[in-house]
Amino acid sequence: MLLEYTAIAAFIIVTAAIGFIAIGLGMLFGPKKSTDKKAMPYESGMNPIGPGTRRMPVHFYLIAVLFILFDIEVVFLLPYAIAFRQLGLFGLIEMLIFIVILLVGYFYAWKKGALEWE
Amino acid sequence: MTFALLIEWLIKGFVLVLVLLGGFAYLTLYERKALARIQVRIGPNRAGPWGILQPIADAIKLIFKEELIPAKADKLLFILAPVVTLVPALVITAVVPWGSEIMMFGRVITLYIADINVGVLYIMSVASIAVYGVVLAGWSSNNKYAMMGGLRSSAQMISYEMSLGLAFISAIMLAGSMRMLDIVEAQRTLWFVLLQPVGTAIFLIATLAEVNRPPFDMPEAEQELTAGYHVEYSGMKFALLFMAEYDKMIAISAIGATLFFGGFRGPFVDTYPWLGPIYMLLKLVILLFGMIWVRATFPRIRYDRLMAFGWKVMLPLSLAIVFITAAGILLAEQVNPLLIWTVPALSLLAGVFTIAMIDRELRRKEYARA
Numbered sequence: 001m002l003l004e005y006t007a008i009a010a011f012i013i014v015t016a017a018i019g020f021i022a023i024g025l026g027m028l029f030g031p032k033k034s035t036d037k038k039a040m041p042y043e044s045g046m047n048p049i050g051p052g053t054r055r056m057p058v059h060f061y062l063i064a065v066l067f068i069l070f071d072i073e074v075v076f077l078l079p080y081a082i083a084f085r086q087l088g089l090f091g092l093i094e095m096l097i098f099i100v101i102l103l104v105g106y107f108y109a110w111k112k113g114a115l116e117w118e
Numbered sequence: 119m120t121f122a123l124l125i126e127w128l129i130k131g132f133v134l135v136l137v138l139l140g141g142f143a144y145l146t147l148y149e150r151k152a153l154a155r156i157q158v159r160i161g162p163n164r165a166g167p168w169g170i171l172q173p174i175a176d177a178i179k180l181i182f183k184e185e186l187i188p189a190k191a192d193k194l195l196f197i198l199a200p201v202v203t204l205v206p207a208l209v210i211t212a213v214v215p216w217g218s219e220i221m222m223f224g225r226v227i228t229l230y231i232a233d234i235n236v237g238v239l240y241i242m243s244v245a246s247i248a249v250y251g252v253v254l255a256g257w258s259s260n261n262k263y264a265m266m267g268g269l270r271s272s273a274q275m276i277s278y279e280m281s282l283g284l285a286f287i288s289a290i291m292l293a294g295s296m297r298m299l300d301i302v303e304a305q306r307t308l309w310f311v312l313l314q315p316v317g318t319a320i321f322l323i324a325t326l327a328e329v330n331r332p333p334f335d336m337p338e339a340e341q342e343l344t345a346g347y348h349v350e351y352s353g354m355k356f357a358l359l360f361m362a363e364y365d366k367m368i369a370i371s372a373i374g375a376t377l378f379f380g381g382f383r384g385p386f387v388d389t390y391p392w393l394g395p396i397y398m399l400l401k402l403v404i405l406l407f408g409m410i411w412v413r414a415t416f417p418r419i420r421y422d423r424l425m426a427f428g429w430k431v432m433l434p435l436s437l438a439i440v441f442i443t444a445a446g447i448l449l450a451e452q453v454n455p456l457l458i459w460t461v462p463a464l465s466l467l468a469g470v471f472t473i474a475m476i477d478r479e480l481r482r483k484e485y486a487r488a
Contacts, residue, residue, distance in 0.1 A: 041345070
């Protein structure tokens with residue numbers, strides 16, 4: 001089994017090498033005449049106003065937290081998906097209860113307006 | 119582990135990377151040609167016969183372009199981000215089987231890099247890593263538009279990832295294994311698209327959002343964000359980001375073909391194993407045409423609607439699909455094998471119900487506005 005993962009590691013090395021070679025090629029052959037105007041942030045020809053990295057809307061954090069909640073649910077469903085033939089009806093009902101508990105939180109978030117974008 | 123095995127892995131990895139890079143080059147041409155035909159144009163036809171040398175001309179042009187690094191950019195991350203985007207896009211294909219095994223040079227060569235027993239889990243985890251490159255590219259550029267593109271992209275990708283994962287789970291349930299070869303083997307008689315049509319539809323829609331293709335290409339929205347997260351990239355670094363995007367398309371189509379459309383299976387593939395890659399290629403060309411067709415047909419949707427669709431429609435529907443699949447398979451195993459057809463029937467019912475609910479909601483909004 002470990003052999004297969006070594007194969008993947010070898011593959012990762014090959015792909016990363018291709019990526020760095022491509023960047024190296026561009027750096028080798030491209031002209032390098034940078035000026036102040038060229039190094040300015042590109043905003044369709046306007047002079048940029050304010051800093052480039054600014055505070056991000058809090059809504060993105062909310063989405064990330066909700067994502068963690070439901071992605072965990074997906075992760076818990078994975079072993080069930082493999083073993084549900086052995087678990088039978090008992091497993092099905094148990095999974096239903098699990099999903100319903102999460103759905104309560106889901107509808108709470110929905111009614112609280114966490115899924116709305118202004 | 120022998121030295122010969124290591125050489126075999128490196129050669130196989132190198133060949134797969136070359137195939138994917140060649141596939142990327144010709145996918146751009148394919149897309150431009152197909153879009154042109156749909157819009158009653160001819161498309162690229164100057165470089166070589168039918169424009170087949172166009173991708174090579176583009177690549178050479180990009181190599182000789184000047185590469186700009188913005189003055190206040192985080193230089194290390196800025197240079198690293200394209201590689202971080204590219205590597206997962208290529209590495210995800212390591213578990214996709216292109217065929218079973220063939221004899222070559224007196225050795226048995228398997229037509230996949232690795233055959234791990236948690237193949238689908240591997241795909242899900244590597245697909246999640248792909249978000250990093252986009253976010254880093256957006257953040258390190260020190261550009262408002264790039265950062266907004268990166269943020270939008272991360273939120274969109276994680277929102278659709280759950281539906282994607284649940285669509286994977288419906289395929290895992292039907293096959294009873296996470297190993298890609300077992301999933302292909304389980305589709306010997308019947309493709310999963312017939313058993314789980316709604317799961318396949320969810321997969322296809324979620325992949326469009328996952329690879330930032332139109333109509334879900336909000337991170338790059340030319341008209342509002344100029345080009346999104348790669349606005350500051352030029353030359354080969356831009357080419358790498360572009361390459362990652364198209365290789366993601368190829369990879370995700372290959373995964374879709376494996377999970378729902380029978381993978382490398384087709385007539386006579388048992389007697390002639392080298393037919394496997396050919397069937398896979400045919401299925402890829404058809405699935406990729408679907409993506410291009412969608413791009414030519416649908417306008418980009420608004421960001422709030424995109425997120426609402428992901429959270430309020432796709433997530434409940436895919437949860438219902440998983441539950442229906444589990445219940446249907448248990449019924450078929452314990453009562454009567456023919457009851458497996460309750461899975462597509464109930465799934466389609468759930469799909470039609472969802473569409474009716476969306477229609478009702480849209481009508482209500484229309485009425486409120488009028």
